[in-house]
Amino acid sequence: MxxxxxxxxxxxxxxxxxxxxxxxxxxxxxxxxxxxxxxxxxxxxxxxxxxxxxxxxxxxxxxxxxxxxxxxxxxxxxxLDRQMYGAYTATDPTWRNYARAATVNDFRTVKRFATSGIRGRLEKVQELEEHKRRAQNMGEYEYAVDKYEAGFGLSFEMMINDDLDAFMRLPQDLAQSAIDSEELFVTEMFCDGSGPHASFYTGPNDNVLAGNPALTRPSLQDAITKLTKRVDDNGMPIQIKAVELVVGPGLALAAEEIINATEYRAVGPNGAVTIIRGNGVSANLRVNVNYFIPAVAKTANADTSWWLFANPGDSRPALEFGRLRGYEAPALYEKLPDMRRIGGGEVPWSFNHSAAEKKVVHVFGGTRVDTRMTVSSNGSGS
Structure with a gap:
């Protein structure tokens, strides 16, 4: 040979x-x-x-x-065969459907005030009697925004050898990282390691479903009823026109099956079957699949917990998420080159290290507001 x-x-x-x-x-x-x-x-x-x-x-x-x-x-x-796989598909943010979006002026702590008002039933006043003076309760909430950043650097050799454009999508990944950070931040406001956030969803706040039932049509109906029967400090009913159901990917299919059902059969105490056209719970109800719930509820109940929120556009919000004025959108930056060729022409890398650098900056914060505007269950049945 x-x-x-x-x-x-x-x-x-x-x-x-x-x-x-x-x-x-x-x-x-x-x-x-x-x-x-x-x-x-x-x-x-x-x-x-x-x-x-x-x-x-x-x-x-x-x-x-x-x-x-x-x-x-x-x-x-x-x-003979070289190719670059695409990046993983990013998740769609859902927080805007159940948290109020706000804008703050600077990094100092902002205050939000909520008043119960003096709305209530008029009282009958006898002749020459004085009317009763009403007082209102005032609630205060505060938070501050913080600055979050991430970036990357590429050497001259990496840029030259990148014949598959593997690094071309990195700036896009930075922008998506800012979107993911928003969703994760809001998720951590209503969810913790065991499901519904322990300091927000409590018995005294009356926003935990009795027995923590699994997500079914009857339990969803009970949750909607509980949410829409809310009253203010003066006992006046709160009108809630739209409801947001929030689940993790483990309950996405179950939630869609409940919402999209076209027929429901109820069995009475005597065994009689009642056929109900439509599911009775889908009106003004939207399903939100939050893919970051398993990332937060790592210890338990990630696949069974579920939440209901009053749509923040129609009533006082349960959550508020704020961004810095003038920086509402994530901003991408690149380091200016400090070198040019003799004879003219700038290059996109540094003089000392022959590297190009880019980063993303986003400024945001948030707080929990009104416990009345949400109910939850960890789905454990306990």
């Missing part, structure tokens, strides 16, 4: 398609003749073998059997 050097030269020229096989191997005969241990007939046989591969008279796998991928690891593993 001929040496690996001769075959490597032959394969390189075949890949470039710069010569015919006959000329290729014919040109090597003089070299082979200078080596007394090599038989020129082997080169002629190799020429005939490869020519049959080219013309289709011999299948390609004969060539691969004769010279395996281990003989040319870079040739077969890298040169």
């Amino acid at each position: 001929t040496t690996n050097t001769l075959f490597s030269q032959a394969v390189d020229r075949m890949d470039a398609e710069t010569a015919s096989y006959a000329a290729l191997f014919g040109g090597q005969q003089a070299v082979a003749l200078q080596r007394p241990r090599l038989d020129p007939r082997l080169l002629v046989e190799a020429e005939r073998f490869l020519d049959q591969i080219k013309s289709g008279r011999r299948p390609l796998h004969h060539f691969q059997e004769a010279m395996t991928t281990s003989d040319f690891p870079l040739y077969f593993a890298d040169s």
Whole structure:
């Protein structure tokens, strides 16, 4: 057999398609003749073998059997087939459906006030009697926004070697990271390691469903009823026009099945079956699948917990998420190059380290507001 050097030269020229096989191997005969241990007939046989591969008279796998991928690891593993997979699909944010979006002026603590008002039933006043003076309760909430950043740097060598554009989408990933950070921040306001946030969903706040039932049509109906029967400090009913159901991916299918059901059959105490057209709970109800719930509720109940929120556009919100004025959207930055070619022309990398740097900056914060505007269950049945 001929040496690996001769075959490597032959394969390189075949890949470039710069010569015919006959000329290729014919040109090597003089070299082979200078080596007394090599038989020129082997080169002629190799020429005939490869020519049959080219013309289709011999299948390609004969060539691969004769010279395996281990003989040319870079040739077969890298040169012939190289591609870059796309990034994972990002999640769609849901927090805007159940948390109020706000804007703050600076980094100082902002205050939010909520009043119960003096709304209530008028009282009958007898002749010459004075009316009763009403007082209102005032609630105060406060929070401050913080600055969050992330970035990356690329060396000159990495940028030159990036023939698959692997680094072209990194700025887009930074922008998506800001969106993900918003969703995660809001999720941590209503969810903790065991499901519904322990300091927000409590018995005294009356926003935990009795028995923590699993998500079913009857339990969802009970939760909607509980939420829509809320009253203010003066006992006046609070009108809630739209409700947001929030679940993690573990309950996404169950929630959709409940909402999209077209018929419901109720069995009475005597065994009588009542067929109800429609599911009775889908009106003004929207399902929100929050994919960050399992990232927060890591210890328990990530796949069973569920929440109901009053839509923040119609009533006082349960949660508020604020951004800094003038920086409501994430901002992408890149470090200005500090070097240019002699003779003119800037380059996108630094003088000292030959690196290009980019980062994203986002400023946000938030707080929990009204416990009346939400109910929850960890789905454990306990």
